[in-house]
Amino acid sequence: MIERIWSGRSPLYLLLLPLSWLYGLVSTLIRLSYRYGWRASWRAPVPVVVVGNLTAGGNGKTPLVIWLVQQLQQQGYRVGVVSRGYGGKAEHYPLLVGPETTSEQAGDEPVLIYQRTAAAMSIAPQRVAAVQALLERHQVDIVITDDGLQHYALQRDFELVVIDGVRRFGNGWWLPAGPMRERASRLQQVDACVTNGGTAQPGEIAMQLLPQSAVNLLTGERRPVVELQRVVAMAGIGHPARFFTTLAQLAVNVEQQVPFADHQAYTLAQLSTLAGDEQVLLMTEKDAVKCRTFAQANWWYLPVDAQLPVAQGERLVQRIIALIK
Template sequence: MSRGSGHAPRHWYADAPVPLAARALAGLYGAVAGLRRDLYRRGVLRRQRVAVPVIVVGNLVAGGSGKTPLTIALVERLRAAGWTPGVASRGYGRADAGTPRWVEAGTDPALGGDEPVLVATRTGARVRVDRDRVAAARALLAEGCDIVVCDDGLQHYRLERDLEIEVIDGRRRYGNGRLLPAGPLREPPARGEGCDFRVLNVGEATDLAAGFGEWPMWFEAGPARPMRGGRSKPLSAFAGQRVHAVAGIGDPERFFAMLRGHGIAVVPHAFGDHHAYTAEDLRFGSDLPVLLTEKDAVKCAAFATDRYASVGIDARLPEAFWVALLDRLPAAPRKESASP
């Protein structure tokens, strides 16, 4: 079952003809985007630097590729290395997109954005949403953050960055290889070659092959956490059962496949990325358990019942990746010890 808006056009990732109008618009889009990149490269448009290191996690395609799980893992790893990270995000799909806002675990996703709320909930880090990422980075600096992680923003060239990480969907990659709207690409694939790190979202730990300078990233599923309170259950507790599975992410099939891999009989319900849920969306006509991604669960808390559970994932990467990334950064600032 597939509902909601925001699904990729069929010709992006399937063997389907590209409309002529989309091809013409892609040529115009490519010219404008290329001119903008060139103006920044030549210094006609000026980049702005903030007084702390900036790491941008992004992708070249429209839609999800695993950026947010990597952002969460990056924040946690930086904190373990002695940094105080803050997260800057546009907060895609916010109702008041023009208003800068601090996002916390209890922020309404309609105001803060589903992904920023998830990042704040999982990490406890300071999260700032703002169309102007330079302003967001400066706000984080004023709050005591000594390193900024941008969740998305590879194309936001005005903010100078110290490291760029491109995240690639290992299953869909660059689709048909065309620029928007003829294909999914916001920039040509060659843009990724200039990034400091390229992370390949392989999805499953059993498929870790990566090459061409790409680091594999895989996901480990957590337990199913009831959204109305109660004890968490391992996914194995649902093995052999039918469940409604809800995913409004870039590639819903990844979530469904993960559940099937635990022996769960999935009744799939795919929605568009960043879908704004209503209670009516989740009335499925049966009393089966409902398993949602964490990103979807933050938007469904108001009308969840005791049948609803959130399934989180943790991004995992080779230890060598973290060593290489931290080696590219200066030493974390020394924190002053509290007085006894």
């Protein structure tokens, strides 16, 4: 239902417009309060790059964060990452993410980023506190913040917005009548826009999410995903349809699709009934980080890597490196 409302296919958004106007008013006042110095913001001693979005829901932001961190690491830079840690319930904040940190503590996206990059990472609802804790414990050349475009208490040197190339901005209204956290005009003030799928508009950098080999959660075995038979596909991400569409494009033998809410917490009892002994339960990598401790032999996940056009990707990385030098 919410997809129909936000896409403009349902007129029910009209009932929510008063709440959207209130949301827009409050968010605008908050932003102006930092712009004009009515509220204090903090500047880190190292460059800060925000990777965020204007809309609610999954846009492919986390794969882009991983890509950017890896690009900088390959050139010898020490990269720190901060996140709100949405969905996690740590005993204290800030929380420094390490090999033993669970998704229950930190949330699924921070654990995924850490497992992929091994970058120094700190999470806290307040990004300033997360950055400060990170810098107290680690020597880093630059900080990447996963989300936080609207978290203006933290000053930033570079804003990178991820756009869903298929859904774009839906009906264009603020939450809850539409998907917008800020209006599309905000794009005129950011440093770069990356468009995930669909068709990139002039001035935007196209990004594709390329699936890799499927990985068995229990054994680590890798196998071409098309070799998996009798698949039950599940996805607890911001836009589950993207995962199911990817599998269809790869001609995977999917017998059932099971969508879950974003950041869904899973249990063995909940998932063990989805796929029979002769079937395969296939999930996203983001789901897999929450299931490894109770994984079954027929559970697999499909990792994806962000891919940007070589020339545009190199220019983007060089613009960010210029902040460090």
